[in-house]
Amino acid sequence: MGGKVTCTLGEVKQRADFIVYWGGNPAECHPRHFTKYTLMQKSKFLPRGRKDRTVVLVDIRETKSAKAADHFLQVRPGKDFELLTIMRAMIKGQDVPEAQVAETGISIEVLRDLIEKMKKAKYGVMFFGMGLSMTRGKHMNAAALLTFAAEMNAFTKFVAMPMRGHGNVTGADVIMRWQTGYPFGISLNRGYPRYNPGEFSTVDVLVRGDTDCAFIIGADPGATMPKPAIDHLAKVPTIVLDPHVTHTSRLSRVHITTAPAGIAAPGTGYRMDEVPMPLKPALNSPYPSDEEVVRRIKEVIATKPDWMTNQPQMIESQV
Amino acid sequence: MSAVTLRLKQDPVVALEAEVITPDRFAEMSHEEICSSIVYHGKRQLRLDEFFDVEGERSDDLILHGDLNRVRHLGRAMTRGSLTAHGDVGMHLGAQMKAGRIEVFGNASDWVGAEMSGGKIHVHGQAGQQVGAAYRGSLAGMKGGLIIIDGAAGIEVGMRMRRGTIVIGGPAKDFVGLQMKGGTIVLRDGAEIRAGAWMQRGTIISLKPLNMMPTFAKSGFQNPTFISVYSSLLKPHGCELPNDASVGGYLRYAGDRAVPGKGEILVWQEHSAS
Numbered sequence: 001m002g003g004k005v006t007c008t009l010g011e012v013k014q015r016a017d018f019i020v021y022w023g024g025n026p027a028e029c030h031p032r033h034f035t036k037y038t039l040m041q042k043s044k045f046l047p048r049g050r051k052d053r054t055v056v057l058v059d060i061r062e063t064k065s066a067k068a069a070d071h072f073l074q075v076r077p078g079k080d081f082e083l084l085t086i087m088r089a090m091i092k093g094q095d096v097p098e099a100q101v102a103e104t105g106i107s108i109e110v111l112r113d114l115i116e117k118m119k120k121a122k123y124g125v126m127f128f129g130m131g132l133s134m135t136r137g138k139h140m141n142a143a144a145l146l147t148f149a150a151e152m153n154a155f156t157k158f159v160a161m162p163m164r165g166h167g168n169v170t171g172a173d174v175i176m177r178w179q180t181g182y183p184f185g186i187s188l189n190r191g192y193p194r195y196n197p198g199e200f201s202t203v204d205v206l207v208r209g210d211t212d213c214a215f216i217i218g219a220d221p222g223a224t225m226p227k228p229a230i231d232h233l234a235k236v237p238t239i240v241l242d243p244h245v246t247h248t249s250r251l252s253r254v255h256i257t258t259a260p261a262g263i264a265a266p267g268t269g270y271r272m273d274e275v276p277m278p279l280k281p282a283l284n285s286p287y288p289s290d291e292e293v294v295r296r297i298k299e300v301i302a303t304k305p306d307w308m309t310n311q312p313q314m315i316e317s318q319v
Numbered sequence: 320m321s322a323v324t325l326r327l328k329q330d331p332v333v334a335l336e337a338e339v340i341t342p343d344r345f346a347e348m349s350h351e352e353i354c355s356s357i358v359y360h361g362k363r364q365l366r367l368d369e370f371f372d373v374e375g376e377r378s379d380d381l382i383l384h385g386d387l388n389r390v391r392h393l394g395r396a397m398t399r400g401s402l403t404a405h406g407d408v409g410m411h412l413g414a415q416m417k418a419g420r421i422e423v424f425g426n427a428s429d430w431v432g433a434e435m436s437g438g439k440i441h442v443h444g445q446a447g448q449q450v451g452a453a454y455r456g457s458l459a460g461m462k463g464g465l466i467i468i469d470g471a472a473g474i475e476v477g478m479r480m481r482r483g484t485i486v487i488g489g490p491a492k493d494f495v496g497l498q499m500k501g502g503t504i505v506l507r508d509g510a511e512i513r514a515g516a517w518m519q520r521g522t523i524i525s526l527k528p529l530n531m532m533p534t535f536a537k538s539g540f541q542n543p544t545f546i547s548v549y550s551s552l553l554k555p556h557g558c559e560l561p562n563d564a565s566v567g568g569y570l571r572y573a574g575d576r577a578v579p580g581k582g583e584i585l586v587w588q589e590h591s592a593s
Contacts, residue, residue, distance in 0.1 A: 081513060082533050088577035089534045096576065100533035137513070140494060189336075189362040196455060198429060198448065199410060210334045210389065212361070307362055 005150050007125070007159045008273045009036075014043040018121030022058045022145060023080065024129020024163045027065040033163075034068055038125075045122075054117060058083075059131055071114070076105035081137045084144035088151060090115055124149075124158040133162070139197070164272040167218060168261070171270035191308050206232045214238040217290055218261070222247035241290050256293055259285035267291070323353065323378045325371040327385025327406075333361040334409070335370060338392035342379050342400025342419060350376040383408075388428060394421050397438070410447070413440045416464070429473065430454075435483070436462040441469075441556070448473030448492075451485045461485070461502060467556055477504045480521065484549075486558050496523045499582060503549070505558065518575050518582035524549075524560065526587045535574035535584060542568045543585070561587055 012019075019038050026033040034040060042049035057069035058080075066072040075083050083104040086096050090111065101108040118124055126149050133142040145160055152158035164170045173183040180186050182195035198204055202221070205211050206229035214233055218241065222230055230251065238252035243260040259265040264285030269277045288296075323345045336359040345353055353376060354368035367373065379400030387393070388407040396415045407425040414433040426444035432451045446468040452475055453460035460480040471489035478497045484505070487495075491510040499521040506514075509527030516532055524546070542564045550560040561567065567589035574582060 081516070085516065085532065085534050085575070085577040089575075089579065092577075092579060094534070094576040094579055096533060097536075103533065137493065140497070140513075140516070189359060212332050308364075 003150075004146055005153065005159045006161050006273070008275055009271065010275075011123075012125050012161075012273075013037045013041045015045050015123040016125040017046060017052055018054050018056075018118060018124040020056045020058065020124070020126040021065060021069070021163075022126060022128040023060075023131025023133070023135070024127060025059070025063040025065050025131075026127070026129075026163065027063065027068060029129070029165075030163060033127075038127075039068060054121070056114065073106050073110065073114070076103070078136050079104040080132050080135065081141050081144050084141070084148050087111065087115065088144070088148050091119070091148075091151060091155070118152060118158070119155045121156055121158075124152060124156060126158070126160040127163050128160065129163040130165070161273060168269045170272055170274055171268065171276075174270050174274055174276075203229055209235075212236050215241075216248055216252075217241045217294070220246040220248050222249075222251055241293055243287070257287050258290045258293055259287045261290065265289035265291075321375050321378060322380035322382050323373070323375040324382045325367075325373055325384070327370060327383075327387060327390075328372050329370050330386065331360055331370060331389045333389070335360050335390045336392055337367070337390050338395040339367065340381065340383070340390075340392075340402075341394050341397040342381050342402060343397050345381055346377060346379050346400060348376060352376075388426075391428075394419070397421075407444070412442075413438070416440070426470070427468075431468070432461060432464065432466045434460055434462070435464050435466075437464045439465045439467075439556075441467045443469045445470035445489065446472045446487075448475055449478055450476045450487070451480050451483065452476070452478035453480070459500065465556070467558065471508075476510075477502065480504075484553075486553065486556070488558075496521065496582070499523075505549075505553070505560065507558065515572075515575060515582060515584050517578055517580070519578055519580040521582050523582070523584045524569070524587075525584065526561070528588075529584065529586055531572055531584070532575060534576045535572040536576065537570065538573045538583075539571050540568050540588070541571060546585075566590065 039050050046052040055069045056071045057066050058073045058075055060075060060077045086101055089096050098108045126145060128145050149158045149160035177183045180193035182193060185195055185197035185201035187194045187200040203225055209232045213236055234251040239254045240249045240252045241256050241258050243258055249255040261267050262269060262279035264281050264283045266281050267279050269279050271277055339356040354373050356367040357364050358367050381402045383404040386406050387404060388409050391409040392411045393408055394402045394413045394416055397419045398417045399419050401420040404423045408423050408427050410428040411430045412427050413421045413435055414430055416435045416438045418438045421440045423442045427442045427446045429447035430449050431446045432440045433454060450472050451461035451466050460478055461483045462481050463483045466485045469488040472487045472491045474492040474494050475497050476487060476491050476495045477485050477499055480502045481500045482502045484503045486505040488507050490508045491506055493511050493513050494516055495510045495514040496504050496518050497516050499518040501521045504523045506525040509525055509529060512530045513532055514529050515523050542562055546560050546562040550562055567587060569585035570588050572584040574580060
């Protein structure tokens with residue numbers, strides 16, 4: 001296991017004839033996704049557009065996206081991991097008892113039919129949303145879908161892609177990855193990057209209270225994180241960089257208003273398929289950009305003595 | 320030669336990474352050398368005696384006192400001696416240890432005995448997540464040795480473990496034996512959902528009924544001979560496995576067929592219950 005099977009949205013638009021949305025509601029959350037990439041576009045390989053594509057929606061309730069899909073599979077809440085694991089077994093010809101399949105909310109006939117169609121597809125793509133990755137099982141639910149997509153490549157081309165949310169979240173992952181080798185959950189306290197989600201990821205560090213300062217750029221943990229994390233943010237010196245006054249700003253010591261990126265500050269935004277998009281500002285802002293503020297803070301810090309007095313001791317192996 | 324005793328005198332504000340606290344190092348160190356060992360308080364390199372009162376020197380035995388829940392990497396990669404902690408301990412206790420004994424009279428945090436290959440860890444309280452697991456991106460977790468947790472444990476106990484034995488006294492959370500490749504996990508008080516998910520080989524023995532994954536197949540009701548062997552091996556550590564055929568037997572499940580794997584889950588069932 002390892003690596004990920006993915007592609008760009010351009011490829012989806014040109015080639016994908018089988019599209020699965022799992023635990024997401026693109027009709028309401030990514031309204032341009034259908035029209036720009038997945039459903040409506042005609043291409044050299046899919047000349048009839050929508051008619052050449054099969055769309056499946058898997059979710060716990062019938063959302064507005066269900067209308068746009070050819071097939072809607074209503075999975076029982078908290079059964080995504082089981083369903084994906086059953087599908088992994090079924091594509092390999094393993095026998096799974098009917099009664100146990102039915103516990104996921106989907107009958108074995110529907111599943112057999114779906115797998116048949118998936119194997120016959122020329123180019124399949126699976127998009128997954130927070131309904132999958134933020135419910136019980138979390139990273140393992142996403143791992144189940146990514147592994148399933150990887151294993152489908154024994155039969156036909158299949159890729160998987162997360163439906164990323166608001167702001168430049170993909171950009172943060174991509175930059176961290178080429179700078180340190182890891183996408184998130186990184187500690188640099190030894191002078192070299194170490195990766196361990198659960199130990200170094202923001203929410204866990206804050207919940208345990210393992211930090212004595214917080215620097216938040218373009219995010220609002222005060223509105224989204226669990227109560228103990230928010231309490232800890234209020235306790236320690238918190239610095240927020242944001243164009244707006246957010247929930248986090250209210251509990252911080254310092255709030256620096258910055259120019260909104262893409263509107264009044266230039267930069268690069270990353271699309272959910274990790275394609276960089278240059279952002280050209282349309283307006284002028286009296287406020288500095290995030291980049292300028294961070295650069296000025298860094299310049300001041302650089303004048304202070306180095307905190308790494310000895311050569312750091314490496315902890316052998318990864319962590 | 321008396322034991323080296325460390326008493327926490329100042330609570331760390333952030334995580335204290337103290338992989339120096341192992342019998343391997345202290346066995347050959349004088350008192351001054353132990354005191355001047357470097358620990359990482361967040362990013363800052365500080366002397367060990369800024370946080371601990373140190374007694375003794377040059378000993379294979381190490382005794383810790385105090386609430387050490389922010390002190391990480393205790394007994395890391397140790398190959399000899401013993402480490403006893405009176406109080407809670409932090410993450411990565413005994414990670415990658417090869418031999419020796421660790422005993423904790425308190426709770427432990429995540430990654431207890433991660434990727435260990437030998438020795439024994441006994442936690443009298445509860446443990447956090449990923450007991451005896453593999454680190455992210457690593458192919459194999461625990462490769463040998465024995466971990467005993469008297470209390471409850473978090474998710475992903477024995478994730479990708481290859482050999483060795485884990486005994487959990489209290490209830491365990493989700494994903495026990497996730498992607499397991501060998502070894503044995505004993506659950507004395509059952510587990511929450513998805514036990515044995517994606518396992519390739521290895522054995523999970525549960526003395527309480529389990530919520531099985533749909534991709535496991537029932538394969539008989541039996542009293543395997545090895546249970547009595549395991550029971551006699553675990554008896555000195557305070558854990559016995561029932562194996563009296565007149566009282567009950569083990570329901571055997573094989574899987575995980577998604578992989579497809581050859582792992583087994585044995586669930587104890589008394590005759591009266593069936």
